[in-house]
Amino acid sequence: MNSGLVWVVALSCLGLTGCAAATASVSSKDTIVVGVKDDQPGLGLKEGGTYHGFEVDVGTYIAKHMGAKQVTFRTVRSDNREKLLNAHTVDLVLASYSITPDRAKLVTFGGPYYVAHQDIMLRRAETGVRGVRDLGGRRMCQASGSVSTERVVIGLGIRPRLVRGSSYSDCVRMLLGGTVDVVSTGDLVLAGFAARYRDRVKIINAPFTDERYGVGLRSGDIDGCEGVNRALTTMYQDGTAARLLSKWFGASDLKMTTSVPEFEGCT
CATH class of the missing domain: 3.40.190.10 (Periplasmic binding protein-like II)
Incomplete structure (x- = not known):
């Protein structure tokens, strides 16, 4: 390929969004x-x-x-x-x-x-939480990299006691073990865990956001x-x-x- 043609191709790529991006x-x-x-x-x-x-x-x-x-x-x-x-x-x-x-x-x-819709999961015997406004003061898991906690704390101004978890599976382990009281995120995420641990946890079906x-x-x-x-x-x-x-x-x-x-x- 001669040098003139090389420049034509290069300029064409710059004039678009980049040949690499196009392919x-x-x-x-x-x-x-x-x-x-x-x-x-x-x-x-x-x-x-x-x-x-x-x-x-x-x-x-x-x-x-x-x-x-x-x-x-x-x-x-x-x-x-x-x-x-x-x-x-x-x-x-x-x-x-x-x-x-x-x-x-x-x-x-x-x-x-x-x-999906953000909801709340509790241990099955828990009766004190009926909606997101009841989370104030409760121990709630904060999964790394998730925005769900921000929707509760910043978006709604509710102040749970946050306990850090590496992932939602980690959060659910802490819920089952009693280290936290609440896990809150998209209901489709919660539903997978609820199906697996059906006798031990429950979703309260009180959605408060769109996910x-x-x-x-x-x-x-x-x-x-x-x-x-x-x-x-x-x-x-x-x-x-x-x-x-x-x-x-x-x-x-x-x-x-x-x-x-x-x-x-x-x-």
């Missing part, structure tokens, strides 16, 4: 790596070397709908989702990843694939985002979403929504 969409990949949690029953759990759960199944559905020939999984945590996405360690993240304005500055969100669980993509991947939204629309329309929600959370007695969520838009 980096997850929608063009034969193998898609999906980041999921490995410790959340019902959503993403790794047992015997295999990941399973609602988000694992949804991630598989999306990737195959986008044309991937192979789908693999990698563990993410609430505090490293953006880092792993933008480092190209994972291509999609489905990990109870609530869409927020601050997070949307760092990644592009497809979906949401489900609109728009998005599919995280690398920042600026508009083609990938649009592909994700097409896949999610089909997933709800063909009945797969309703079947998967029943499969993973039916035992929790949580009332679930099976209509297509309103998408954020790929911008």
Whole structure:
């Protein structure tokens, strides 16, 4: 290639959004790596070397709908989702990843694939909490990297006694062991634990926020985002979403929504 042509190509790339960016969409990949949690029953759990759960199944559905020939999984945590996405360690993240304005500055969100609602989980014998206003003074677990605690403390001005946990599975262990009194986050996360520990914990079914669980993509991947939204629309329309929600959370007695969520838009 002569030097003049090299400059033409370079200038063309600069005039667009960058040639690398144009070819980096997850929608063009034969193998898609999906980041999921490995410790959340019902959503993403790794047992015997295999990941399973609602988000694992949804991630598989999306990737195959986008044309991937192979789908693999990698563990993410609430505090490293953006880092792993933008480092190209994972291509999609489905990990109870609530869409927020601050997070949307760092990644592009497809979906949401489900609109959950923040609720409260207690030990089954507990009777003193009927709603979020009853959390003042209670020992509430604060999971690392989660925004759920901020919604209670900053958003509503309620002052529980915060006890730090590394993850929601850690929080649930503390709830079962009596170290904390309350775990509060999206009801779909709580439902997975409630189904597993049905005789020991309960969800009070007093929701107080919307939790728009998005599919995280690398920042600026508009083609990938649009592909994700097409896949999610089909997933709800063909009945797969309703079947998967029943499969993973039916035992929790949580009332679930099976209509297509309103998408954020790929911008």
